[in-house]
Amino acid sequence: MKKPDPPASAEFRRVAQAIRDRVRDGTYKPGQRLPAAPAMAEELGSNRSAVERAVRVVAAEGLLTTRQGSGAYVSRIIHSITRDGTGRYRKARREEAGPEGVQARGAFEAELRRMNLVPRNHPSVRREVPPPQVAEILGVDPNQVSVVVRDRRMYAAPADAPPGDLGTPVQIATTYIPLDIAGGTVLEDLDTGAGGMISRLAEMGHTQVRIGEKIKVRTPTPEEAEFLSLDLDNRVCQITHTAWTAEDRAVEVTVHILPASLWELSYSWDIENG
Amino acid sequence: MKKPDPPASAEFRRVAQAIRDRVRDGTYKPGQRLPAAPAMAEELGSNRSAVERAVRVVAAEGLLTTRQGSGAYVSRIIHSITRDGTGRYRKARREEAGPEGVQARGAFEAELRRMNLVPRNHPSVRREVPPPQVAEILGVDPNQVSVVVRDRRMYAAPADAPPGDLGTPVQIATTYIPLDIAGGTVLEDLDTGAGGMISRLAEMGHTQVRIGEKIKVRTPTPEEAEFLSLDLDNRVCQITHTAWTAEDRAVEVTVHILPASLWELSYSWDIENG
DNA sequence: GAGTGGTCTAGACCACAGA
DNA sequence: CTGTGGTCTAGACCACTCG
Numbered sequence: 280m281k282k283p284d285p286p287a288s289a290e291f292r293r294v295a296q297a298i299r300d301r302v303r304d305g306t307y308k309p310g311q312r313l314p315a316a317p318a319m320a321e322e323l324g325s326n327r328s329a330v331e332r333a334v335r336v337v338a339a340e341g342l343l344t345t346r347q348g349s350g351a352y353v354s355r356i357i358h359s360i361t362r363d364g365t366g367r368y369r370k371a372r373r374e375e376a377g378p379e380g381v382q383a384r385g386a387f388e389a390e391l392r393r394m395n396l397v398p399r400n401h402p403s404v405r406r407e408v409p410p411p412q413v414a415e416i417l418g419v420d421p422n423q424v425s426v427v428v429r430d431r432r433m434y435a436a437p438a439d440a441p442p443g444d445l446g447t448p449v450q451i452a453t454t455y456i457p458l459d460i461a462g463g464t465v466l467e468d469l470d471t472g473a474g475g476m477i478s479r480l481a482e483m484g485h486t487q488v489r490i491g492e493k494i495k496v497r498t499p500t501p502e503e504a505e506f507l508s509l510d511l512d513n514r515v516c517q518i519t520h521t522a523w524t525a526e527d528r529a530v531e532v533t534v535h536i537l538p539a540s541l542w543e544l545s546y547s548w549d550i551e552n553g
Numbered sequence: 554m555k556k557p558d559p560p561a562s563a564e565f566r567r568v569a570q571a572i573r574d575r576v577r578d579g580t581y582k583p584g585q586r587l588p589a590a591p592a593m594a595e596e597l598g599s600n601r602s603a604v605e606r607a608v609r610v611v612a613a614e615g616l617l618t619t620r621q622g623s624g625a626y627v628s629r630i631i632h633s634i635t636r637d638g639t640g641r642y643r644k645a646r647r648e649e650a651g652p653e654g655v656q657a658r659g660a661f662e663a664e665l666r667r668m669n670l671v672p673r674n675h676p677s678v679r680r681e682v683p684p685p686q687v688a689e690i691l692g693v694d695p696n697q698v699s700v701v702v703r704d705r706r707m708y709a710a711p712a713d714a715p716p717g718d719l720g721t722p723v724q725i726a727t728t729y730i731p732l733d734i735a736g737g738t739v740l741e742d743l744d745t746g747a748g749g750m751i752s753r754l755a756e757m758g759h760t761q762v763r764i765g766e767k768i769k770v771r772t773p774t775p776e777e778a779e780f781l782s783l784d785l786d787n788r789v790c791q792i793t794h795t796a797w798t799a800e801d802r803a804v805e806v807t808v809h810i811l812p813a814s815l816w817e818l819s820y821s822w823d824i825e826n827g
Numbered sequence: 828g829a830g831t832g833g834t835c836t837a838g839a840c841c842a843c844a845g846a
Numbered sequence: 847c848t849g850t851g852g853t854c855t856a857g858a859c860c861a862c863t864c865g
Contacts, residue, residue, distance in 0.1 A: 289833085289834075290834080290835070291834085291835090292785075315849075315850065315851085316850080316851070317850095326835080326836070326837080327837090328835070328836070328837085329834095329835075329836095331851075331852080331853095332834095334851085335852095336786060339613075339786065340771075340772060345851065345852090346843090346844080346850090346851080347842065347843055347844080347850075347851050347852065348842065348843030348844040348845080348849080348850050348851065348852095349843080349844050349845080349849095349850065349851080350844090350849095350850065350851075351850095351851075359769065361767075364820060365820075365822055487824055488823060488824055489821065489822070489823050489824065490821060490822055490823075490824060491819070491820070491821035492819070492820050492821070493635075493817055493818070493819050494768070494817065494818040494819070494820075495633065495817050495818075496770055496788060496790065496813035496814070497614075497814075498614060511566075512610060512613065514770060514788050514813070516770065539770035539788070539813075540770070540771075543767055543768065543769050544767070544768040544769075545765070545766070545767050545768070546638060546639075546765070546766050546768075546820045546822075547763065547764060547765035547766070548639055548763070548764055548820075548822050549762060549763050549764075550761055550762055550763065550764060563852085563853075564853080564854070565853085565854090589830075589831065589832085590831080590832070591831095600854080600855070600856080601856090602854070602855070602856080603853095603854075603855095605832075605833075605834090606853095608832085609833095619832065619833090620831090620832080620862090620863080621831075621832050621833065621861065621862050621863080622830080622831050622832065622833095622861065622862030622863040622864080623830095623831065623832080623862080623863050623864080624830095624831065624832075624863090625831095625832075
């Protein structure tokens, strides 16, 4: 049954909306493969080009992921995960956190459990030449190996997934600490112990008293797109997180890369009335 | 001089990068019209379809704006404006703020001035039935006219622009206040006086002591796209800002809609070490 | 009315996935 | 090897802007 009648203004948007609707109402379920483009074109009374373009649009919004040669799939996570920026920095919460520190746990984990998912982590540690903006914040040499880099790739896996299944990549968190602070300490170990980095830094005399976060929305780099299985025209939130000591020294910078469609960011604070 | 040699994987991406480069290096200046698609195709050794698609991609990133029948233009603002979420809520700053309150002034204005721009404002006030999520936060009836709505459309104009030229739309801010608080008060006037809404609310016994903001990145609605002159596949940040009193009553919700490519968000706070 | 971007069509080739 | 998405091509029509 063709449908050539309407003046066809923005046919691909009509198809895109049909796809969104089917994802939202569960006709297409998370993880499921969509019908091939020609089939869907037939079904919707359209043509392959329009369907391809529609899929591109919806994929850029984060609802679909395409894999060349294989098909278009509904994203496994189609609702937002909340990242509570401020709430995580309370001592009570920090003490109950696991080895990988505050960021990986607490609210984030609870958030995922509500979706029947569990967090997985792939940490790594190395020494490196810092990116220029990070070097500037930390006040270290941008041309030398002057920072310890703690890299965490974070996933969300179905609660019943086998240990080998990492699940969906949801975040890249890269922490930079000046080499003269972290070099040769437990901060170069994968496991930093109870309370994580923040507690260790405090024990070394670098107690954090103030946090700043800057948020920028942009397209992912090819590497980010690859790891997060995003299209190049998706969007990521880049959060540059900086921790200062009472002496106003920046002791830690963490850059978080989050698929923008996957997350909701939350901050809260008291007003100074003095 | 054609360039048909390379296997042409993602020709439109090559063209898109060429356009980005020319915007970044000033070959195409802010506000300037780009060459027509066929001309640009010739110049870059490409074809109209590839150029159109490339323009679409770069426009979705916020660097270009297209006007059907007229042309593609470099966006007037191609660098980020910073919105400091937390810094604006200090009493010192509030007292020096103008009539439209904290949000419209302070850091935002300073930020713009550095780009040789000045803020312009189009406020309006009315009573309305609140959107469901707002009604839930404020605890008011979602089916009745139960809130006062203060709407501000914000622009950035060149410093030397005539008064008639509003400049580039940069933000929509919609504030909702329960009718039983704001009804019949100065909060229904366009000008709320020195210190703005926050000070007036405090004087009425609704002192704000805690702020929460939730940030979501999404595609704009057609109406938002229209006002902000965005394409439908751009992105906006939707910031839902809530203010609570000491009695834990939400007295004000403001929804900010910002073109994501135009803004950088910033938050900072002290860590509780108690 | 001429020029512009927006869209659609139809067909073609490629790279990749997976049986 | 077949089917898939990704892309390119070339031409066509439309809606809109602007002189």
